[in-house]
Amino acid sequence: MKNNHPKIEIMDTTLRDGEQTSGVSFVPHEKLMIARLLLEDLKVDRVEVASARVSEGEFNAVKMICDWAARRNLLQKVEVLGFVDGHTSLDWIHATGCRVINLLCKGSEKHCTYQLQKAPDEHIQDIIAVVDYANELDIEVNVYLEDWSNGMKDSPEYVFHLIDTLKETTIKRFMLPDTLGILNPLQVIEFMRKMKKRYPDTHFDFHAHNDYDLAVSNVLAAVLSGVKGLHTTINGLGERAGNAPLASVQAILKDHFNAITAIDESRLNDVSRVVESYSGILIPANKPIVGENVFTQVAGIHADGDNKSNLYCNDLLPERFGRVREYALGKTSGKANIRKNLERLGLDLDEESMRKVTERIIELGDKKELVTQEDLPYIISDVLKHDGMNNKVKLKSYFVTLAHGLKPMATLSIEIDGQVYEESSSGDGQYDAFVRALRKIYKLTLGRKFPMLINYAVSIPPGGRTDAFVQTVITWSFGEKVFRTRGLDADQTEAAIKATIKMLNIIEEY
Numbered sequence: 001m002k003n004n005h006p007k008i009e010i011m012d013t014t015l016r017d018g019e020q021t022s023g024v025s026f027v028p029h030e031k032l033m034i035a036r037l038l039l040e041d042l043k044v045d046r047v048e049v050a051s052a053r054v055s056e057g058e059f060n061a062v063k064m065i066c067d068w069a070a071r072r073n074l075l076q077k078v079e080v081l082g083f084v085d086g087h088t089s090l091d092w093i094h095a096t097g098c099r100v101i102n103l104l105c106k107g108s109e110k111h112c113t114y115q116l117q118k119a120p121d122e123h124i125q126d127i128i129a130v131v132d133y134a135n136e137l138d139i140e141v142n143v144y145l146e147d148w149s150n151g152m153k154d155s156p157e158y159v160f161h162l163i164d165t166l167k168e169t170t171i172k173r174f175m176l177p178d179t180l181g182i183l184n185p186l187q188v189i190e191f192m193r194k195m196k197k198r199y200p201d202t203h204f205d206f207h208a209h210n211d212y213d214l215a216v217s218n219v220l221a222a223v224l225s226g227v228k229g230l231h232t233t234i235n236g237l238g239e240r241a242g243n244a245p246l247a248s249v250q251a252i253l254k255d256h257f258n259a260i261t262a263i264d265e266s267r268l269n270d271v272s273r274v275v276e277s278y279s280g281i282l283i284p285a286n287k288p289i290v291g292e293n294v295f296t297q298v299a300g301i302h303a304d305g306d307n308k309s310n311l312y313c314n315d316l317l318p319e320r321f322g323r324v325r326e327y328a329l330g331k332t333s334g335k336a337n338i339r340k341n342l343e344r345l346g347l348d349l350d351e352e353s354m355r356k357v358t359e360r361i362i363e364l365g366d367k368k369e370l371v372t373q374e375d376l377p378y379i380i381s382d383v384l385k386h387d388g389m390n391n392k393v394k395l396k397s398y399f400v401t402l403a404h405g406l407k408p409m410a411t412l413s414i415e416i417d418g419q420v421y422e423e424s425s426s427g428d429g430q431y432d433a434f435v436r437a438l439r440k441i442y443k444l445t446l447g448r449k450f451p452m453l454i455n456y457a458v459s460i461p462p463g464g465r466t467d468a469f470v471q472t473v474i475t476w477s478f479g480e481k482v483f484r485t486r487g488l489d490a491d492q493t494e495a496a497i498k499a500t501i502k503m504l505n506i507i508e509e510y
């Protein structure tokens with residue numbers, strides 16, 4: 001389905017529609033950081049950063065972004081949604097320093113009649129008045145035809161009358177939203193072709209919503225129909241079921257349409273993680289391109305095929321997106337999966353040892369236990385009954401306290417390379433106190449580096465267990481390396497401590 005390299009303009013609306021995700025609110029410095037990442041790292045063509053009039057915080061955020069963008073010569077790429085409200089939205093936008101308004105007009109007759117309670121020509125005159133005032137302020141105007149998809153179904157003559165009149169003004173882009181996410185790809189093609197036929201020289205953006213899980217398909221249908229501008233958000237954030245996620249749209253445009261965008265796809269994963277953290281909306285593990293699991297092969301047969309001739313790789317090579325392929329360990333791992341993980345650790349095993357280790361991993365998988373790459377040396381040393389893992393670090397004893405109204409305390413005694421050290425610390429929680437005491441030993445007593453904890457996930461093992469085990473998986477960064485260790489125990493703090501001692505033995509090997 002590849003055609004001749006269409007150039008597609010991407011407008012990212014994470015900071016406007018994305019913030020309309022229930023529970024999401026970005027503070028000004030987060031908005032500025034995301035705008036910078038979108039424009040400078042990902043290189044999207046335009047960003048919509050807020051709706052006008054919303055709040056003082058939004059005003060400050062837009063002003064900060066515009067001040068920064070003006071210094072970088074990017075101001076024309078920053079847009080704010082405004083309303084058909086005379087001078088009010090435009091004055092707000094002008095005061096922030098922003099130079100582009102995305103004017104929210106009614107794209108269906110019923111919105112015009114029932115929400116604004118205006119006749120179509122009255123609404124058109126109001127829009128023209130806003131456009132005239134924008135011209136006076138030297139602010140560029142794009143218009144949203146809100147609820148355009150219903151407009152095309154129920155009142156196409158209204159839609160055409162609106163555009164026939166407005167295209168005679170200075171409006172630059174007509175932005176066509178499927179506001180309620182009601183279209184399917186065939187309808188998108190039908191409606192877009194009508195638009196392109198009637199207005200061949202007009203620039204249209206398409207804005208999808210994901211209510212039927214069709215946002216990405218609809219965006220592609222729009223491209224097939226000749227649309228040159230698309231709206232996306234990071235991680236598909238947005239009102240209700242969200243918008244089309246930039247990462248998926250970019251990958252499909254490139255791989256299926258041979259389309260040209262300005263996006264630097266190697267930054268997609270990192271930017272997604274920042275937005276995940278600022279929005280508090282977790283990325284599902286199976287979300288294409290950016291989900292934790294999507295570059296992990298689980299079945300042994302797949303790893304075997306990859307070993308022989310990368311038979312299970314498609315165009316979505318993880319390296320394109322700054323990620324690496326992984327091979328999961330569990331009951332469906334064959335020897336090939338295990339070999340891939342051993343290679344990464346720089347380890348090698350003979351056939352008989354390999355058989356024993358494979359058996360043990362399958363046995364653990366059968367009990368629903370998660371096995372990480374970093375667990376492998378322990379499993380090997382346990383199964384082969386030799387000291388494959390040095391275990392240079394041994395926790396000898398520890399004591400943690402938790403008392404209402406007092407800070408938690410930890411005291412520990414630990415053997416490192418045959419030498420015993422003791423230390424105490426308070427902390428914000430029991431585990432925090434434990435890690436602070438450990439850090440004192442490593443940093444102050446031994447003068448050594450201590451890894452940074454970058455994620456801490458507690459769960460009961462998948463599927464739930466009757467023996468109430470808690471699993472703690474900690475992600476560490478140590479110099480260039482990022483790795484995970486796992487602890488399993490009936491007690492959450494104890495599970496985290498087990499994961500930490502594993503980590504200390506791993507860094508001994510680096």
Ligand SMILES: CC(=O)SCCNC(=O)CCNC(=O)[C@H](O)C(C)(C)COP(=O)(O)OP(=O)(O)OC[C@H]1O[C@@H](n2cnc3c(N)ncnc32)[C@H](O)[C@@H]1OP(=O)(O)O
Pocket residue numbers: 017020051052053054055081083084085104105106115116146179239
């Ligand atoms: C497709 C989209 O996602 S559009 C998203 C638009 N962005 C937002 O809504 C941002 C968040 N909204 C807000 O903060 C507030 O709603 C504000 C500041 C915009 C307005 O707040 P309020 O004055 O309290 O009004 P309220 O929230 O009840 O909005 C409804 C009013 O907007 C009017 N309105 C609806 N659409 C438009 C429009 N395109 N242009 C002008 N006015 C409009 C309604 O007719 C109604 O007016 P009325 O009260 O005179 O009947």
